[in-house]
Amino acid sequence: MRVRKRLSGLLADAALILYFVFALFPIAWMVILSLKPTNQLFSTYFSFSPTLDGYRAVLGGSEGVPFVRFFVNSLVVSVGAVALSLAVGLPAAYASARWRFKGSDNLMFTLLSFRFAPELTVIIPLFVLYQKLGLFDTYVGMVWVLQLVTLPLIVWIMRSYFADLTPELEQAALLDGYSRKQAFFKVALPLVRPGIAAVSLLAFIFAWNNFVFPLILTSNEAQTVTVGALSFLGGDRPKYNLTAAAALVSVVPPLLLALTIQRYLVRGLSFGAVKS
Amino acid sequence: MSVALRGVRKAYGRNVALDGLELEVREGEFFCLLGPSGAGKTTTLKTVAGLERPDAGTVEIDGRDMSGVEPYDRGVAMCFESYALYPHRSAYDNLASPLRSPRHRLPAAEARERVGAIAELLGISALLDRPVGALSNGQRQRVALGRVLVRPASAFLLDEPLSHLDAKLRQQMRAELKAIGAARRTTTLYVTHDAVEALALGDRIGVIRDGRIVQTGTREEIWYRPHDTEVARAFGRPRINLLPGTVAPGGVFRTADGQVEVPLPAPVRENTEVLIGVRPRDLALDGRGHELTGTVYVTEVLGRAVEVTVRLGESHVSLVAPRAAAAGLRPDDPVRLTLRPENLLLFEADRPERPGRRIGKSAR
Numbered sequence A: 001m002r003v004r005k006r007l008s009g010l011l012a013d014a015a016l017i018l019y020f021v022f023a024l025f026p027i028a029w030m031v032i033l034s035l036k037p038t039n040q041l042f043s044t045y046f047s048f049s050p051t052l053d054g055y056r057a058v059l060g061g062s063e064g065v066p067f068v069r070f071f072v073n074s075l076v077v078s079v080g081a082v083a084l085s086l087a088v089g090l091p092a093a094y095a096s097a098r099w100r101f102k103g104s105d106n107l108m109f110t111l112l113s114f115r116f117a118p119e120l121t122v123i124i125p126l127f128v129l130y131q132k133l134g135l136f137d138t139y140v141g142m143v144w145v146l147q148l149v150t151l152p153l154i155v156w157i158m159r160s161y162f163a164d165l166t167p168e169l170e171q172a173a174l175l176d177g178y179s180r181k182q183a184f185f186k187v188a189l190p191l192v193r194p195g196i197a198a199v200s201l202l203a204f205i206f207a208w209n210n211f212v213f214p215l216i217l218t219s220n221e222a223q224t225v226t227v228g229a230l231s232f233l234g235g236d237r238p239k240y241n242l243t244a245a246a247a248l249v250s251v252v253p254p255l256l257l258a259l260t261i262q263r264y265l266v267r268g269l270s271f272g273a274v275k276s
Numbered sequence B: 001m002s003v004a005l006r007g008v009r010k011a012y013g014r015n016v017a018l019d020g021l022e023l024e025v026r027e028g029e030f031f032c033l034l035g036p037s038g039a040g041k042t043t044t045l046k047t048v049a050g051l052e053r054p055d056a057g058t059v060e061i062d063g064r065d066m067s068g069v070e071p072y073d074r075g076v077a078m079c080f081e082s083y084a085l086y087p088h089r090s091a092y093d094n095l096a097s098p099l100r101s102p103r104h105r106l107p108a109a110e111a112r113e114r115v116g117a118i119a120e121l122l123g124i125s126a127l128l129d130r131p132v133g134a135l136s137n138g139q140r141q142r143v144a145l146g147r148v149l150v151r152p153a154s155a156f157l158l159d160e161p162l163s164h165l166d167a168k169l170r171q172q173m174r175a176e177l178k179a180i181g182a183a184r185r186t187t188t189l190y191v192t193h194d195a196v197e198a199l200a201l202g203d204r205i206g207v208i209r210d211g212r213i214v215q216t217g218t219r220e221e222i223w224y225r226p227h228d229t230e231v232a233r234a235f236g237r238p239r240i241n242l243l244p245g246t247v248a249p250g251g252v253f254r255t256a257d258g259q260v261e262v263p264l265p266a267p268v269r270e271n272t273e274v275l276i277g278v279r280p281r282d283l284a285l286d287g288r289g290h291e292l293t294g295t296v297y298v299t300e301v302l303g304r305a306v307e308v309t310v311r312l313g314e315s316h317v318s319l320v321a322p323r324a325a326a327a328g329l330r331p332d333d334p335v336r337l338t339l340r341p342e343n344l345l346l347f348e349a350d351r352p353e354r355p356g357r358r359i360g361k362s363a364r
Helices: A002-035 A053-060 A067-098 A104-113 A120-133 A139-164 A168-176 A180-191 A193-209 A212-217 A225-233 A240-260 A262-269 B041-049 B091-100 B108-122 B137-149 B167-184 B195-201 B219-224 B229-234
Strands: B003-012 B015-025 B030-034 B056-061 B076-079 B155-159 B187-192 B204-209 B212-217 B241-248 B252-254 B261-263 B273-278 B290-302 B305-312 B315-322 B334-339 B345-348
Touching: A002 A053, A002 A240, A053 A067, A053 A240, A067 A104, A067 A139, A067 A180, A067 A193, A067 A225, A067 A240, A104 A139, A120 A139, A120 A212, A139 A193, A139 A212, A168 A180, A168 B041, A168 B076, A168 B091, A180 A193, A193 A225, A193 A240, A193 A262, A212 A225, A225 A240, A240 A262, B003 B041, B015 B041, B015 B056, B015 B212, B030 B195, B041 B056, B041 B076, B041 B155, B041 B187, B076 B137, B091 B108, B091 B137, B108 B137, B108 B167, B137 B155, B137 B167, B167 B195, B187 B195, B195 B219, B204 B219, B204 B229, B212 B219, B212 B229, B229 B241, B229 B273, B229 B345, B241 B315, B261 B290, B290 B315, B305 B334
Parallel strands: B030 B187, B030 B204, B076 B155, B155 B187
Antiparallel strands: B003 B015, B003 B056, B204 B212, B241 B252, B241 B273, B252 B261, B273 B345, B290 B305, B290 B334, B305 B315
16 A cells, blocks of 8 residues: 555656656756857757856847847836736726626627737738838837737736626725725725736736737837847857847746736636635 | 605516515614515615616605615615625724715714724724624624714615624624614614514514515514414414314304314305414413313423423414413323414415415505
């Protein structure tokens, strides 16, 4: 009996280790790649002289690629997109959770359907529109187009949070003498804070990771890290080590965010499972 | 201020919650709405508060039609059965919430005084700093009640405000509520499923069933002239004895086995199927009046009194007798019961679609 127990424990450990190797291998490879000097890029064995030159080149802009600016662009555009989506999406989510109005279901479905089609299907008309409207390669244009990514996510997830709140709390606020607006801001909103934190992080990551929109709708001024990291592959010799370094640097903000709000995240993403 | 509902109908999908409800609560009255769960009690309160919009009919407060008036403009205060306390705030902040709202704002010092007084009254002064999540159900219920009482209101709407208190505390709070009602003369609409509570508190009682008011009246009216067998059964423990039988020639009620015969309290056509009702406290083991004979089935001591169940042929009746009178009774002992004919209640036989109505002078 005990032998069997220990054996199954060992098997589980082995399976976990296997999974870790599987999951972490690409990342480990990227780390190794980013530390390689340019002249050893194509060596297949692991013995090389690790160097931070790649990171210096990426952050110092010595290759003619303004990577730091791309990084700042990514931050501005992603934060902007999430902020706008929250400002518009929270009231929308609340309204659709609390009231049935004419066409409310259709509206919600339409919003969700933005996520069905691949972005490529709309990118050409958007490109033409953006050129004409002067939104091409601007922050405003990027924040706007990223609403396609962040808004449906925020509205749909926050809607289920609001639906989980008993309406009697806001009703009590109305009878306490507060207006509907105050009931929303003072009672409903504070209670879904864990949800807001979790969904904002998710939306931020989706916006940060988006590739197609900045690829087509920006050229330089508003270009983001996802596209910018590929700049190192142009020219006669692709510098994979620089791309790897750039990619790893661009992982930092979402990772830091996730770690700081981890507490909220677990509570936020397990909504519905635990009723208060 | 007076509160009236006129022909109010409210349906949730196919589910009819209120079916032409008529109700009038007079100014300063403590009105108890009594009914089983699902009868439409909470919907009635929420309709008065303006939280639910009636499909048809009107709500009037102080004679003014309230359609289109927002809840915060109606001036009513409501205690929710679910408490509806703000879980992210302390007990104090919950109690003080109405006094910080634009409608009922008080200066902070005055608000503190008011909250302190109400907390004292409800016995929750020591809990004010706690978050409501750290309170027991009974404590939360008192905070919820306090949030209602802390400010002046045109009417109090209380939805089972004592249901989660233990028996002793409930009794105490009941007395407290009665005293508050008497002192403030604020119109109160009090919802409960507990007949004892309704009898103890209500100046008048309304019995609600399936979204309609079955009967309204003072406790005496409801007790002595119940509208139908359900109302009769709802009030009084042990329950009223209801014996089925028919009207025999000569205006006499007789059970099917012929073992019980009593004079009819109201004239009814011969051979009609009826129910005769007599409350356990109106049957005596010694005394004068109409006599019945039977045998003891079982006895149960209830403190100073004894509940005796007696077999009369095929039927059983229960009665409450003083302990001395019931001492020495053993199962199968023969007993003689007496009752006063004026205490008898006569009902139509129960039918599947509706309980039997009382036959006699109307009580509505």
